[in-house]
Amino acid sequence: MRLIDDFGEEIEADLFERGWDLLDYFRGVRPWPQLVRLLRRLPMWSHYQSALLMDPELGERRAREEPPEDDAAPPPLAPLHYDLPALLMLRQIDVTKELIRTVASAFSTHAVPPLPPEPRPTTAEALARARADFDQIRDVLTRLGVQQ
Known part of the structure; x- marks a missing residue:
């Protein structure tokens, strides 16, 4: 529930734009694991993903983590959204x-x-x-x- 407490407005806005209602998860119409899966797949410019990227507390936590040591190239871009x-x-x-x-x-x-x-x-x-x-x-x- 911390996810909803911290980013409920953003999640609700993203779901509303897609024709869904966040209350469906509270009512038991839709399963909670589905919400988590959907949130992970939202594009970077969505309200939720943007809020995650701009969250100061999360940013501080990520900044304290050690960067990965492998010098591998970043993964290639997928053709999704490239029209x-x-x-x-x-x-x-x-x-x-x-x-x-x-x-x-x-x-x-x-x-x-x-x-x-x-x-x-x-x-x-x-x-x-x-x-x-x-x-x-x-x-x-x-x-x-x-x-x-």
């Missing part, structure tokens, strides 16, 4: 970055390196193909005697 307008906006950002680089190079004595493109969603198939390509390159390098 055509979102992909077109990402393309527009990349084109704008290239324009910035071109203008900066025009006023500089040397060429400005390109800015990295915005991350795009990656499918499991693309990840598997990239892994296979990487393994093939490692195999060739090993056969040539290159230490890795």
